[in-house]
Amino acid sequence: MGVLRAMRARPHDVDGDELDAAGNLLRRAGRGDQVSFAELYDQLAPMVHGVVLKVVRDPAQAEEVTQEVFVELWRLAARFDGTKGSARTWAATVAHRRAIDRVRSEQASRDRLQRDAAHVVREHDTVVAEVESSLEQARVRKALGQLSDLQREAVELAYFGGHTYREVAVLLDVAEGTVKSRIRDGMIRLRDELGGES
Amino acid sequence: MSDIDVHHLAAAYALDALDDHERAAFEAHYRSCEVCHTDVSDFRATLTQVSSAMAVPPPESLKDRVLAEVAVTRQLSPAVVPAVMHIDLAARRRARTVSITLAAAAAVVAVVIGVLAFSGRSQSTYANDLARVLEQPDARMVDLQNKSGTAGSFKVAWSKGLGEAVLIGENLPPAPSDKAYELWLVTPQQSMAMSVLDPATGGNVHRTVKASADPSAWAITVEPKAGSPVATGSIIYVANV
Numbered sequence: 246m247g248v249l250r251a252m253r254a255r256p257h258d259v260d261g262d263e264l265d266a267a268g269n270l271l272r273r274a275g276r277g278d279q280v281s282f283a284e285l286y287d288q289l290a291p292m293v294h295g296v297v298l299k300v301v302r303d304p305a306q307a308e309e310v311t312q313e314v315f316v317e318l319w320r321l322a323a324r325f326d327g328t329k330g331s332a333r334t335w336a337a338t339v340a341h342r343r344a345i346d347r348v349r350s351e352q353a354s355r356d357r358l359q360r361d362a363a364h365v366v367r368e369h370d371t372v373v374a375e376v377e378s379s380l381e382q383a384r385v386r387k388a389l390g391q392l393s394d395l396q397r398e399a400v401e402l403a404y405f406g407g408h409t410y411r412e413v414a415v416l417l418d419v420a421e422g423t424v425k426s427r428i429r430d431g432m433i434r435l436r437d438e439l440g441g442e443s
Numbered sequence: 444m445s446d447i448d449v450h451h452l453a454a455a456y457a458l459d460a461l462d463d464h465e466r467a468a469f470e471a472h473y474r475s476c477e478v479c480h481t482d483v484s485d486f487r488a489t490l491t492q493v494s495s496a497m498a499v500p501p502p503e504s505l506k507d508r509v510l511a512e513v514a515v516t517r518q519l520s521p522a523v524v525p526a527v528m529h530i531d532l533a534a535r536r537r538a539r540t541v542s543i544t545l546a547a548a549a550a551v552v553a554v555v556i557g558v559l560a561f562s563g564r565s566q567s568t569y570a571n572d573l574a575r576v577l578e579q580p581d582a583r584m585v586d587l588q589n590k591s592g593t594a595g596s597f598k599v600a601w602s603k604g605l606g607e608a609v610l611i612g613e614n615l616p617p618a619p620s621d622k623a624y625e626l627w628l629v630t631p632q633q634s635m636a637m638s639v640l641d642p643a644t645g646g647n648v649h650r651t652v653k654a655s656a657d658p659s660a661w662a663i664t665v666e667p668k669a670g671s672p673v674a675t676g677s678i679i680y681v682a683n684v
Binding site: 287290291295342409426431 | 451452453454455457458459460461462484485486487488489490491492493494495496497498499500501502505506508509510512513514516517518519520521
């Protein structure tokens with residue numbers, strides 16, 4: 246069932262009509278339409294929860310953050326500007342930012358750094374392994390595979406580990422400038438592989 | 444930070460991998476930088492695809508909790524702030540009393556003190572001010588929405604607890620002759636003049652001001668060069684808090 250739900254959420258499906266549909270649902274939600282918002286929740290919750298869970302890790306806290314994200318989307322729905330990106334990208338951006346706020350606000354962030362330092366080798370294949378094998382997921386996995394190990398490691402530690410690039414530099418014991426370059430080069434390659442979403 | 448350095452932060456910014464200070468610096472820059480704007484949008488869209496491929500459905504029960512909270516959560520309006528400003532000014536007109544005049548006079552004094560105290564501060568002092576504000580547990584930061592359609596961006600970071608606000612303006616067009624930008628801290632009760640922003644400082648303005656009130660909005664108007672104790676010009680930048 247996990248695969249089915251995930252497939253429903255895959256970006257390929259939301260590229261065309263469904264993308265607009267999410268934007269329309271969000272606009273209707275912005276006028277106080279709770280039914281449209283419930284539909285929007287169904288469309289976006291797996292993606293939002295996936296990214297939050299990946300960053301926060303603790304399932305109970307991840308649920309709290311996912312709830313915060315949707316309440317935030319509801320609160321801000323009237324300010325959604327479709328010309329600046331899709332509703333799905335907006336939701337992903339809010340979700341990641343909220344998850345990051347949660348992990349950085351904890352004094353646990355030091356513990357997180359230590360834990361990740363211990364697992365940094367094991368860590369960087371985990372994300373690739375977790376990408377399940379629907380067509381779209383295969384595409385993302387292939388794109389991640391196009392990054393050099395060093396690039397992928399830096400991008401994943403930043404995005405899913407929730408670390409700043411300076412923290413990533415400490416974790417990997419390399420210069421900050423080196424990490425900045427790996428992150429930038431990695432993201433450019435990922436963008437070239439996956440393209441935009443429109 | 445050089446321009447090139449700032450451009451190279453777009454990927455790290457999209458990954459939320461900047462600390463608060465660098466994030467503030469990058470945000471001040473990127474809205475007026477077309478290259479960075481496109482980069483950030485692209486990178487976010489790319490990351491959305493990666494995230495979508497890792498979707499994990501939350502427990503069924505979460506939906507009910509979300510919808511229950513949504514049912515009792517007020518939504519923000521798309522652009523209510525100018526209305527807040529008008530109501531505020533109308534209220535002032537109705538209740539134009541000696542105490543209001545005194546408050547206005549006090550505001551002018553505050554502006555003068557603020558300008559004297561903070562003009563001519565170095566860039567590094569500004570960076571320290573910003574860092575000090577952002578370190579506060581109650582620190583907030585907002586982008587002011589550009590209502591005039593001209594170039595330039597403003598953001599304000601503040602901490603009520605610390606009683607300070609840092610204004611960051613970038614790529615601003617010069618104010619009309621004999622005019623200056625003026626920053627307002629708007630509360631439901633009044634609009635407080637915070638600082639006159641000298642157009643002679645050119646495109647970039649960094650200003651630290653005392654601000655202990657709880658803002659419902661920040662706004663910038665064009666006022667006579669000497670500053671005005673009450674807002675007379677139209678709002679050109681605004682952020683609802």
